[in-house]
Amino acid sequence: MRLRRTIQAVLTACATLAASTGLLAAGTGSAQAATPLPSRVFAPYFEAWTGQSPATLAAQSGAKHLTMAFLQAATKGSCTPYWNGDSSMPVASSTFGADIATIRANGGDVIPSFGGYTADNTGTELADSCTDVNQIAAAFENVITTYDISRIDLDIEDNSLTNTAGIDRRNKAIKLVQDWAATKGRSIQFSYTLPTTTSGLADNGLAVLRNAVSNNARIDVVNMMTFDYYDGATHDMAADTQTSAQGLYNQLAKLYPSKTPAQLWGSIGITEMLGIDDYGAAETFTLANATTVYNWAVSKGINTLSFWALQRDNGGCPGKGGDDACSGINQNAWDFTHVFAPFTSGSTVGNDFSVTASPNSGTVSAGSSTSATIATAVTAGSAQSVNLTVSGAPAGVTATVTPGSVNAGSSATLNITTTASAVPGSYPITVTGTAASGTHTGVYTLTVTGTGPTTGLVNGGLETGSLAPWTCQSGGAVVSTPVHSGSHALQAAATASQTGECSQSVTLKPNTSYTLSGWVQGNYAYVGVSGGATASTWANSAGWTKLSVPFTTGASGTVTVYLHGWYGQGNVYGDDFSIA
Incomplete structure (x- = not known):
C-alpha cells in the first residue's frame, strides 16, 4: 500500500502445528491442496508489523479473510522473504502459524502479500531484489506449502512498476509456480495489486499484465488501489471506484479477448483506503461510499473486495489523513468491516440484500x-x-x-x-x-x-476577576501578577500530587478545525484540549510565551480547554486564551 510504516514488535505464535491444521513445515516439499478461496471474498489488509494478532482482530471485526501485508527481503539482493523484511519473522509456522490455524477454524483464510510501497522503494520487493527466477519461484512455493494457502498477492507500486527486469522475473516465477502446482494437483492463484487512475490502470501497471501474458503467467485477479490519485482534484471515491473498474474491465477485455464479461468482472479486485487517504481530505472514503461500492461490487460480480487496512477501521483520529491506526473520520470501530463482510460467499449464493x-x-x-x-x-x-x-x-x-x-x-x-x-x-x-x-x-x-456557537472562550483574559466558568484543582486562582495583559491572569497550582489543571468546556462547530491560543509562564506550562478532540503543547519560560494548539472537533463539537503544570514543578500562569 502507498503507506509509510515502521517495523515494530514481532508477533511470534508459539505453536508447532501438525499437517492436520493445514500448515506444513517449511522445506518439506509437500504440496497439500489448500481449500480454494470463496468465489467472491472480502479480505482487508492486515498490517503485520504492528505486533497484533490477526486472529484476534479477525474475530473482533468480523473479517474472516485477511490479506497479510507484507513479505519482502531483509536486504536488497537477498532471495529470502521475511514478514516485513524482519529476519526474526521468517516464513515458518512459528510466525503467524497459530493465528492462521485459528482463522481457518473460524471459517476464514489468509492471502500473503509480497511487496508494498516500502519494499518497492527500497529494492527489497522479492523480484526486484533477487535476480534468480528459480529462487523467486522457490520462495513463492515455500510460502504456499508452509501456510497451505491458495492465493499469493503481489503489491507492485512506484519503483517496482519501472523495473522491467524485476517485472519479467516475477512473471516468469509465477509461471514456474503454476506449472509446479499443476504437477502436485494444487490450485494456486496470483493477484496483482496495482495503483490506478480514475479511468483504469496507467500504462506502467498495464505493462505488468502485458508481460504476464507474454510469459504465459496466469493472473487470476487484478486488484486496483482506488485511492491516492494525486491529481489535485476533489473526489467522489465511490464514483471513481466504478469508473476505475470499468476502465480496467475495458483493458482486460483487450488483453484477454476470449474471456466472457462475467469472467472479466470476476477477475477484478478493489482495495479502498478507509477515511482520509495519504493525499488528504479531498480523497475521503466515507461509510456512504462503502455502501455504494458494496452494492456495485455485488451487482458486477467482482472477485475481491478489500481495504487498507483493518487496523484503520476506527474513528480514533478525526481529521487526520493516511494514519496506519485510524481512518481520520468519525466512525465506530469496525463500521467499514461490517459493511463489506457480507460480500464473502461460496459458489452457492444465499439470500442477500x-x-x-x-x-x-x-x-x-x-x-x-x-x-x-x-x-x-x-x-x-x-x-x-x-x-x-x-x-x-x-x-x-x-x-x-x-x-x-x-x-x-x-x-x-x-x-x-x-x-x-x-x-x-x-x-x-x-x-x-x-x-x-x-x-x-x-x-x-x-x-x-444556522447560527453556530461562538468560537470565543468565556473569560479568556480572566478580566472578570473571577474564575467562572473555569474550574481548577486545589490552589487554582485568578491573580493580579504576573499578567500578560490587563489586570488578571489564571494560576494553575501544580504540586507533588497534582498538575493543578484549570479547565472549561466549550461547544464549537462539529467536525471543524480550530486553533487554541494562549500566553503562559512557568515550568512545564501545558495548554490543550481534551474530550471531543485531543491536542496539547507546552513551554518552559520565566517570561510570557505564546502557545498555539491546532485541533479538529468531533461530532459533538464540544471540547475541554485546559491549562496545567507538571508534578512538583510549581505554579504556572496563563492569560489571553482564545479560539479561532
Missing part, C-alpha cells in the same frame, strides 16, 4: 425538517423481511424510518426533524437493515445550518 439512502445527503436549517427514501434491493437469492432502525442523530435532531419493516425490494422513508437548538454541522445518519441473512447499512449525511 442492500440498503441505500436516496438522496444520500441533504441540508436543513436548524428548526426545519427533511426526508429521504430508504431503498432496499435483493442482491442475491430471494426477498426476505428486513427490519430497519436509525442511529447517529445528534442532539436536537430526531430521525425515524417508516415503516420499520419491509420486504427486500421495497422502500421506506427516513424522516428527519431538527430543533432550533441543533448545532450546525454534518452528521452521518445510519439506517441499519437486519434480516435472517445478516445486516447492511445505508448512510444519509445530514448537514444542519
Whole structure:
C-alpha cells in the first residue's frame, strides 16, 4: 500500500502445528491442496508489523479473510522473504502459524502479500531484489506449502512498476509456480495489486499484465488501489471506484479477448483506503461510499473486495489523513468491516440484500425538517423481511424510518426533524437493515445550518476577576501578577500530587478545525484540549510565551480547554486564551 510504516514488535505464535491444521513445515516439499478461496471474498489488509494478532482482530471485526501485508527481503539482493523484511519473522509456522490455524477454524483464510510501497522503494520487493527466477519461484512455493494457502498477492507500486527486469522475473516465477502446482494437483492463484487512475490502470501497471501474458503467467485477479490519485482534484471515491473498474474491465477485455464479461468482472479486485487517504481530505472514503461500492461490487460480480487496512477501521483520529491506526473520520470501530463482510460467499449464493439512502445527503436549517427514501434491493437469492432502525442523530435532531419493516425490494422513508437548538454541522445518519441473512447499512449525511456557537472562550483574559466558568484543582486562582495583559491572569497550582489543571468546556462547530491560543509562564506550562478532540503543547519560560494548539472537533463539537503544570514543578500562569 502507498503507506509509510515502521517495523515494530514481532508477533511470534508459539505453536508447532501438525499437517492436520493445514500448515506444513517449511522445506518439506509437500504440496497439500489448500481449500480454494470463496468465489467472491472480502479480505482487508492486515498490517503485520504492528505486533497484533490477526486472529484476534479477525474475530473482533468480523473479517474472516485477511490479506497479510507484507513479505519482502531483509536486504536488497537477498532471495529470502521475511514478514516485513524482519529476519526474526521468517516464513515458518512459528510466525503467524497459530493465528492462521485459528482463522481457518473460524471459517476464514489468509492471502500473503509480497511487496508494498516500502519494499518497492527500497529494492527489497522479492523480484526486484533477487535476480534468480528459480529462487523467486522457490520462495513463492515455500510460502504456499508452509501456510497451505491458495492465493499469493503481489503489491507492485512506484519503483517496482519501472523495473522491467524485476517485472519479467516475477512473471516468469509465477509461471514456474503454476506449472509446479499443476504437477502436485494444487490450485494456486496470483493477484496483482496495482495503483490506478480514475479511468483504469496507467500504462506502467498495464505493462505488468502485458508481460504476464507474454510469459504465459496466469493472473487470476487484478486488484486496483482506488485511492491516492494525486491529481489535485476533489473526489467522489465511490464514483471513481466504478469508473476505475470499468476502465480496467475495458483493458482486460483487450488483453484477454476470449474471456466472457462475467469472467472479466470476476477477475477484478478493489482495495479502498478507509477515511482520509495519504493525499488528504479531498480523497475521503466515507461509510456512504462503502455502501455504494458494496452494492456495485455485488451487482458486477467482482472477485475481491478489500481495504487498507483493518487496523484503520476506527474513528480514533478525526481529521487526520493516511494514519496506519485510524481512518481520520468519525466512525465506530469496525463500521467499514461490517459493511463489506457480507460480500464473502461460496459458489452457492444465499439470500442477500442492500440498503441505500436516496438522496444520500441533504441540508436543513436548524428548526426545519427533511426526508429521504430508504431503498432496499435483493442482491442475491430471494426477498426476505428486513427490519430497519436509525442511529447517529445528534442532539436536537430526531430521525425515524417508516415503516420499520419491509420486504427486500421495497422502500421506506427516513424522516428527519431538527430543533432550533441543533448545532450546525454534518452528521452521518445510519439506517441499519437486519434480516435472517445478516445486516447492511445505508448512510444519509445530514448537514444542519444556522447560527453556530461562538468560537470565543468565556473569560479568556480572566478580566472578570473571577474564575467562572473555569474550574481548577486545589490552589487554582485568578491573580493580579504576573499578567500578560490587563489586570488578571489564571494560576494553575501544580504540586507533588497534582498538575493543578484549570479547565472549561466549550461547544464549537462539529467536525471543524480550530486553533487554541494562549500566553503562559512557568515550568512545564501545558495548554490543550481534551474530550471531543485531543491536542496539547507546552513551554518552559520565566517570561510570557505564546502557545498555539491546532485541533479538529468531533461530532459533538464540544471540547475541554485546559491549562496545567507538571508534578512538583510549581505554579504556572496563563492569560489571553482564545479560539479561532
